[in-house]
Amino acid sequence: MDEHIKIGDVAPRVQYVADGVQTSFTYPFPIFAAGDIEVTRNGAPLAGGFAITGAGASAGGSVIFDSAPAGGSAITLRRNLPVARTTDFQANGILRARTLNDELDYQVAILQEAKDGIGNALRLDPSETGITTLPLRGGRANRLLGFDSLGNVTTFARDEGLLTLNFPGAVPQTVEDKLGERLTARDFGATGDGSTDDGPSLQAAMTAAAASGKLLEIGEGTFRSSQPLHLPGAAAGLVMRGTILYAGPAGTAALTLGDAGGANNQGKRYLGLGVVRATQSDWSSEADIGIQLRNIDACQVEVARAERFTIGVQVIGDARGSEDSDLRYGRIVDNRIGLDLRTLTASAWMNSLRHHGGHFACSSTTNPWLDRFGIRLSAAAGAYTLHNAHLFLGPAFELQRQGTPGTVDAIPFLVEVDGRALTASGIRMEACSPYVARHTGGFSDARYEVAYVGTYGFLGCAVDYAGASRAGGTVVPMHQATAAVGAPRLVAAAENLRAIAFRQSIAVADGIGFDQLAVLSGNPAGSPSTLNGFCFPGLNLLTLNADDVTIPTSRAVAFVVDCSQCKEFLIAAEGSGLRPVAMQFDGAENVLGSGSPLLFSNMNTVMQGPPSYWWEGNADLDAPTGGLALNRLQRVTLHADAHYAAIGVRGSSPGAVLRSLRLYTSALDAPRLLFGAGRAWGKREYTVADVAWTVPTLAAGATATLDVTLPGVRQGDFVRAGFAQAIGFQNGGVVFHAAVGGTASTNQVRVTAQNISGGSITLGAGTLFLRAVKPRL
Template sequence: MAARIDDLMVLGQNISKTDLAKYLRDREAVLPRDFGGLGDGAANDRAAIQACFDRAAADGKFAVVPPGTWNVDAGVTLGGGARGLIMQGVIQYTGAANAPATVLTLGDGGTTRNGEKLYLNLQVTRQIQSDWLSEADIGILARNLDSSLLDLRLVSGFTIGLRTLGDGRGFEDTTLILGRILNNRFGLDAHCGTATAWNTSIRYYGGHFACATGINPTLDRFGVRFSRQAGAYNNHNRHIFDGPNFELRQLDPNVAIPFLNETSGTAIIARGMRMEACSPLAARHTGAATDCEYEVAWAQTYVIGIDYTATATRAGNGVFNRHRAPASRLTRLLANIPNLRAAAFRHSNTEIGVEGACIIATSTTTETAMAALSWNGLDGIAATGRGLLLNANRGVAFVVQTTHAKEFALAHWLVGGADGGRLCVRCFDGAGTVRENQPQDVLASGTTMQWDTASKSWQAGAVMQDSSLNRRQTVRLGAGVAFAQIGIIGFDGQIELEALRLYGLPEDAPAILYGCPSLPAGTRTLALETSWDLPSLGPGATANVDVTVPGARRGDFADASLDTSSIAFVLDCHVWSNNSVRVTARNVSASTVDLAAAPLAVQVVKRRVP
């Protein structure tokens, strides 16, 4: 009768131990079943797995864990002599929640280099969820890998899911493909154990770092940690993560942060991160880490930062939030009013304007010219202790030349960080005539723009608020738009606006129009030059001339100068009527003075709002 031992067919019921040993040595892979392992989810297979691993390391072969659940009551180690490990089944640790173990160790420690290794489809779980109280509780420990590939499919339930360790030498130049990393306090821990070790130049692809609701809810949790033993090497550098996904289940009072950097590591770069149910922090830095970049592709907020603890000694790191905040790539600051209250002036006794921007209105208008729709000041605006209170149909906007530049980002701040306000855009052609309801003239990132016929403007379909993730807005203008007003209006009610900024692409530097003859809005200072031929003036005599200065209002400061070398007279100047400045020349000499015509300059300055 024939008997089968894996792939070996022999005649008779018995096979000698010598023949079996030779067969196992000649085969490329060694399996736990060769040593009595069952993989049935009930038996303790630790001894069989360790015997398999020892044989693979001794003979320079692959260890293969076949399909099934392979229970172990303590850790197993695959030494660096093995070519690698291929897992089709799961190694499951059966210890209690408070019984820590390092379940699967790969490679030799000390100063041994474990190079050119291949670890595929690694799967290690805990039968009972860890209490996370001991850092000796580790699912997979990979030591001193160099120029190797580690493919992790699943590690679940430990204090530390996967630890990469530079022990007496480095863990370096290795690629990790990450799968599901579940219910671990530290999903991945890049660690150095000694002063002669290092952990550097590692590439990571993917990774779903997640915690289920109710898992140790009072304890903080992190997706990736960079750490070291006391006195060990501290400069973990060039770790590149592509597309990691973090779903860490932040529930007060815990924090749930994708990255924790306890080292002086540099160039930790994460691209395309997804953050769900996390704290609004991409990373926490407790040491001297610099030059780290975290790019967030999706999150549940756009206010994402880095937490520098009291022990942090370096900054110089950045978060680039792509989700609902494409302004992160619009890095050229084009226009900036960081304090509208300080920039406010009285255009008249009842009207307020802002230096550097125009005042806009959304009331019904028949005007079509850009200058006529850009006011230097309007009523319906009141100064408060910190900002400007705008009525619902009032707003503040930047006027931009958009012949070539087409993409902008508008950021605004209401006093106290309140929600409110809506994006408002008016488009004009090259002649400065308003473009009315032209398709594709205006697109926005966080809202649908709606045409308002009465005011000839595009207005956001929703209020700007954090809960809708639309406080920040990118604006894309159509090819036919040569000029545009881009700003904020009250719309739903009064808003107390404190700051307004406009950004553009780095390659663009469009003009911001204000305070110029074609658009005199947004300026406190009005100027005009003319010629004045003074009549002959006897001692003490005076002469007047009225000069038209558009926008001048009673109460404005006024000054004048005459381009002459004579010191025989003085000039007085005041705004006596809207748009009209009276200049008075008085002869202060003892002789009659008769000057030739000379250039007269008149300047009007608006009052600050007290």
């Protein structure tokens, strides 16, 4: 330096906010050497990437970056000199002015830095005096630092000092009480770094939350635990923003919320719950559970994650039940059963739960040889099985069905219990089996609205009844015209059974038949084995009243349908004392026995066995269930082996009467109704055509007769005859009469040609047509 630095009254620090373009930043204070300046970006010191100019100049200089700092970053330039002597004056030596000035400049520069640092420190106002010395270590250990009534520094025990919020009506609290208002896992030493075993700390926090009745908060981070965790029901709830990484023993619940037994877990908030198993479960034990909620009542539950367990989330009804709560789901992934709603005891229940969302999924490599299910309704052995009123909104299932359909089950809903009113809306099925649900119990009323089926093509979304006692599932596929699907198709109707009755004496002399309907016997003669043998055109013991028909216990009336494609029907009847019945037949029209069970929706089925082979309901259609007429409309789900079926009603008591009967199916199907034509039942009219007859020459007033076989005709039937020739009748003088008779009264019609003219007529060859109609009764 040619001249010594002049140290002016300039602060030794300057700060800028980078704009992303500027690379040169000036500093207005002098430095002695380039190393005397400290450069930081957002508080972090920089070791390089810049050049410094102006060292030794009184006016300062610049810091020039190699590239412009990012826009918005804080750039701080500060002089930071070592506190040390830079010169040493020798005794009796020459005292040079320049050396002295440099030393004084250096000391002034250090004083400026000290002043700048003191200016940023906590300190008393220059107008005040007081005690600012901290107590000795022993006097301040495990105490709070504060200020006494004079404003001097002192210490307090945690239950001594009072704090008051700056709002009207605020009540003073101790620091301890104020800090204790909110419990967090980190208060108990949890780190959330993903590697430290935070299990003991988490459990200590949960125990404290229960003891104080407070809400526990687990903050951001991954909290590894080598032990199962339990938050007792006495705690107000749990809020999580991080995730528990469970690395503890298998065969237990990683996180249990609430208590076993009859304790009511009411009005709690469990939000942001996230539990991930450190390694994938092999699904061998159903005790391997991610999150278990016990006896919740009027609770709010939000599950962000439950992954890699046998059961992801399990809601338990123990000595009491779970009910009236809202549950939301996020990622429920790589579990054999994503959500399990389960009762454990005979006094438990599982009712009125509202479930929102959820992505129930499995990756393609997760236990690909094992069945998997999204949501299960279940009960332990001997536990209460009536699960009622569950609402699912918008669940998505991506369960990764492996191979061809049926190789591995990947089914969204598994219903193993009884109950009513399971409603699932907006279901997404991707990479699943062709079934939206499997029912194995007696569940009566489940509605599945499927919004999307994809990945492997539209394979269907039916309900699989595997050992179920009720056909309680209705599927509404949104892929079809929803309005049409919602309105069932009428297959057949006997709007007024009394009005369509007619004399049908083919089977018995005093038989009664009905248009389009077959009559069934509870003890058919001849031990029939085929459809045509069991379905009679008319039988006795049916009583025709003024407006209805009395149906005895040994008789039934039924519609006969081709069910080779459609297996689901609905039957409705008006009357009293009526029991639904159905018979099934294979493709060769052979009767099917007890090995091919069918199901009704709101009652159990009973197989009567030979010789009738009826499946019938165990209750009347007009018998109320819980005070409601739930039986009046019955879904009939036929066995997969059935190709033909007779579906109808019988009398369950001597006074049973039937007024009307209707049969429906889904609007997607149009099954054929079997009657008449080649079938003996359900027809009043019998015809025969193309009977060749060469009428002999008839003298005036003469007649000629021909006996014709007309199967089904009996004495008393209305019979008419017609005769056709290419040239027409000669003079129109021959008339044709028909009557049941001939050589026998069964299946025989005698036709008489009579010449009513005054002369001889030769008709010759022609074709005879016959029509017989059974009389109404």
